[in-house]
Amino acid sequence: MRTVSKLVYTTGKRSNSAKVFSVLSWSWSSKSLQLARDAFQCRYSEPCNPGAHCITLDKLYVAEQKLYKEVKEEEVTKLELEKKLMLLQKQDENRDWTKTQKIKSSVENLENDMTRLQHSISTACSSILELIDEELYPQLVALTSGLMEMWKMMYKSHQFQNHISKQLNHLTDNLSMDLTTESRLQATAQLETEVSFWYYSFCRLIKSQQEYLRTLCQWIQLTDCLVSNQQQSRCSSAVRRLCEEWHLGFEKLPDKAASETIKRFLLAIQSIIQQQAEEHNQKKKSEKLQKRLQKELISLTEMEKKVEGSVLTLDMNSTLSPKHPLSLKRAKTEALKKRVDVEKGKHLNSVQLSKTMILNNLKTSLPNVFQALMGFSKACVEVFEAIHGNSQPEIPCAS
DSSP states (O other): OHHHHHHHSOTTOOOHHHHHHHHHHHTOOHHHHHHHHHHHHTTOOSTTSTTHHHHHHHHHHHHHHHHHHHHHHHHHHHHHHHHHHHHHHHHHHHTOHHHHHHHHHHHHHHHHHHHHHHHHHHHHHHHHHHHIIIIIHHHHHHHHHHHHHHHHHHHHHHHHHHHHHHGGGGOOTTOOOOTTSHHHHHHHHHHHHHHHHHHHHHHHHHHHHHHHHHHHHHHHHHGGGGOOSSOOOSSHHHHHHHHHHHHHHHHTSOHHHHHHHHHHHHHHHHHHHHHHHHHHHHHHHHHHHHHHHHHHHHHHHHHHHHHHTTSOTTTHHHHOOTTSHHHHHHHHHHHHHHHHHHHHHHHHHHHHHHHHHHHHHHHHHHHHHHHHHHHHHHHHHHHHHHIIIIIOOOGGGGO
16 A cells, blocks of 8 residues: 555655645635635534535645655655665674664664554545545535536526526617717626626636546545555545546536637627727717818808808809809808718718617527526536436435
8 A cells, every 4th residue: 555655645746635725726715715714713524614625625635745744754764674674684694793783773663663654654544534434525415416506596597597688589779779878888898897707707617617626536546545454435436436427527518608609799799899989989070070060150151241241142142253262161061061961871870780789689699698508507407416316425424
């Protein structure tokens, strides 16, 4: 058993339980860490208490560190004992009684150290196996059971969300809404922020669970070296089976389909933001031209009043030449009116395009998102139901 241990606990390599602990701690909020500390201070042992699983992994890490240290110490002691035995054999040939007695004393001390270390190693192995039986396995059973119930609730929630999103089909593009107001632009930007956070959180959730399961499966396989005639585990095979089925089921989840659907929805929102920006710019351009036209009309009115003083009003149009300043002013104003009408038309078209984009994307992308999440949550439920149905894990195995 110790020979295998030397292969497992290699110098300079961090133990796998520490890796499991790290995977969990990556995504822990300060609130979760505080719950873990509170649980530790209260000496919680029940599998469902907040922070209990993390505390158990920390205990396993400490136990492995102790085991690693003692295995290395045993190796050094064993080498020293072998040297002393060889030296004692040579000394017997030289028949130096004083040196022989001194070496024999050293050999006895080293043998006592070996016995002590072997006992300590055996105790450390038993401690790890006991943690697996009494804490880790019940926690994994409680965790998978809790996740199963959670995904059942998520499935029902996504069903309801999908039903609501389908009601968008009753909306028409005749809705009266000013999409260029600051509040509308801010609402769309906020939606992009939330969906972006949603997408990256979902991806982090999948990645963290994959890392956790992969590391947990690797670690539980390494604990085979701890089992011997003296140390037995009542739940190690059940833990291994549960982890393998969980990992296998997780690898088959349609997470890519769900994440890609959320990503497409995010891209649709970003395209709406670009369109709204163009619409906003078009509105500013149209308003700028309208202000310019108002100034030109005022200027034209003033010019006409001045001309009226020298030419009779009735004959003014017929007597003015095309190159007369008033004629040029009128032509300029008329051209500007046409530009204003063109820009107004562009703005109205842009408004209509924004409405159409928003409604079309809401009618298609949003239901697709919730349908994909329904499929994912349903698949998660089936994975955990299979774990509990096939493996039939029971917490009392650690009692």
